[in-house]
Amino acid sequence: MASTSTAWIPVRCVGFPLLRSRFLRTSWFRESRHSHFQPVAHQFKRCQNPRDQRSIRVRCFGKARTNDSFNSLLNRRFQRFQMAEKLSTSEILNQIRSSGAVGSGGASAAPSGDAAPSGDAAPSSDAAASDATGSVPTKSKVTSAAKAPGAPASVLDSIRAKGGGVAAKAPSPKSAGDAAPKGASSILDSIRSKGGSAAPASKPVAKKPVPSKPAVPAGDLPSAADMLKAARGVESGVSAVAGKTASPVKPPAVRIKKPASTVKTSDRRSVAVAVFFTPFAMAWWLFSAASSVFLLGCARFMMPNVLVEPPTKFKIGPASDYPPDTVSTKWKAARGVWVVNTDQYNGNRLIYALASVCTHLGCTPGWLEGEQKYKCPCHGSGFYITGINFEGPAPRPLERVGIRISEDGMLEVDKSKKFQEEMGQWEDPASYFQVG
């Protein structure tokens, strides 16, 4: 599909109808027996605020043709749904009130005229079909959509039709021809066609169809100038319509949106307000602060009050308990050390204590008397009686722990000191006890 490759999606415009169509797709809504309720609220347009010439978005809420309470309930729900885009409380109240007024007061609540019920939408869509493309499938789809106006197809089609209808000659082959409103692309198309349509409507004198500007070739990003132009076209075009049809009764939800592109100095204070003082921001700041305090509190657990561990210094008896060329495993289960008496390391007869922790991944090797080696069961590392690694993946020798002869003539092991061979620490006299 050509249109799907267009990467540019004007989120502000498109996200909204997307949500809407999703909402409408619920069977609760579509299959409702009250299908004469007309959810025409999707028809929003950009208008021009006469005061500051900025783009404003007019949301035109639909009115129910009948006055039954279920419809008004739906209406209200519908509005609440639309208010997902942050309206102020007064605005919300305003809307609810106005919709109430609609229910009782008849056809006056759709002041912009575009928000007319489906009877209005059908002819315009027909016009669109015949004007823009004239293709049969589109037309049939449009008319069927007019029959079941609750369906998303109808929503999109009527948007599209409106766009096409306003632009008498606007060549929007993509939007009209590609009828199935399935994805963002079609919605995008509809928006775009609307933009395209609005341009000639605003400048009827020029009578230029403006074919290429809004309907961008597929895959190309529209330039900023194009986007601006299209947006302006929409604004001016719609404002004409809105100005003409605006009824004095009660303006429904009108929200002024400030363009984000121009940041003036006067906005700086509002930025600060937005970052620090809106309820939303304050909630986040509070949450972050509370989380930080909690994390700091967790760090406290790194320093426990009581450590249930055997003391790191312990007596292992006199040196005569460890005869030459033996590895004593009697301290392994309780303290995790082997006591070795050997002269194989540097020719001197030494007694030293090896930590029974494999230098590969920390498993506990076993001493194999027959093979005269320590062997790790996890990945097969092997160490000589001296503790030097020779097989398997262990990258360095076993570590010695501190040993000394204490004042009472007993050997004392100090596990808090480590001596690594590859760092040359086995030369340290604290790492061994020389016999004789």
Next chain:
Amino acid sequence: MHGKELTEHVVFGLGWIYLILVVMNAAWTVRSYKSRRHFELPEVFGGAEVPTAGIWAAYTAILMMIATAHFTGASNPDDFLLTMPDVIRNWINLMANPVSFFAASTGLFCLMIMFRRWLVQDHIGWLLLNASLVFTALSMTDYDFRQIVGKPDNVPIVAMLFIVGFFTWLYFKKAVENDDRIDQGRPLLEQENNEKVLVWPDLVYTELICMVVVTAGLVLWGIALQAPLEEPASSVKTPNPSKAPWYFLGLQEMLVYFDPWLAGVVLPSIILVGLMAIPYIDFNKLGNGYYTFNQRKFAVITFMFGFLPLWVAMIILGTFLRGPNWNFFGIYEFWDVHKLEALNNVNLSEYLWVYSPLNSMFGGLPTAPAGAGALEGAGYIFLREGLGIVLVLMYFFALPPILAGTVFRRFYLRMGFLRFMVLANLALWMASLPIKMVLRWSVNMKYIVAIPEYFFNI
């Protein structure tokens, strides 16, 4: 000696396995009979046309006799004759070592791809299933095999072997079918059999039934096979052998060849990131939504190589072939804690400085003199490991451009620089595992770069 460990229960249970095989093959015989397939006997036997179903019927009858023999002979297990022959047992044990295992799994992988057209025939698949089941049943008469396979831990792995085999076969069957269709210009399998059904009720009902069946199966499993609980854990006592959960046995096998931070942190991360990157580095638009092999040869072979020989086969290796002290044992071999294997490993730097003429010239490994500063020490380390560092840097930085210019030229042109570099690096990381394994086995290479002073080993 082996026959002695046969018990009445084992023989009786094997009788049930053969009975299940009988039922399966009876159904297959019926299927074969309905298909009316014939084949010609060789001239020696007269060259007559024989229905294929006849062969299957005969095979089923033999299985029936074997099953009967198990049921009747169960009372006297010592004299039971239908066991795995000792010749085969000894031969398999003799052949069992990591090198031949890896070579065999890689070889099988290549054969599977080369002969996929032969493999995907229905009766070949059925034959292979039968062969594996009969082999398993025969092996169960061996005590040591039973000890490994019968562990409650290992039951799901045995099941997994069959499941992986079946789904691989199924993939090749559909892919070969589609490849033929593409060659002949016919519509794809997925297009022709495109029967759309409704989510509700068709899919949801199926899912519900699956859910109930799986739950029931798990409950029964949990009742029948007790969880293997052991003594309370102790920080100074490690079980021997100490095995990871079965799905991590591939990682544990990697740890035998690599430094912990590499095999335990870097490689798993690269595996995960690499799997995530596949959609972005894949430039082949074909094969989307249908099975095919010919249109996606590189992708399929690369993925399957990473999955089958490098992951599933490593799980098999870790589960069934690694015993105490992480030594390698044959499937019929007694797990001897004192089995001696010469695994003296040597670093590349030791090869360079100690086991070469350089030893007499410089006197062993270059070591910093006593009292040298940290910087000087680092300089000596770089001198010592220089060759390894250069080799590793060349592997990761010189090889990709070379590949881009030669073997993967087409890839490079189609993918562009960045995507190709990602692909090349992922492929090189994947290849580093078999490379290191082969180096370890062939020349006892421990580490190419070994800097234990800073816990950096490659």
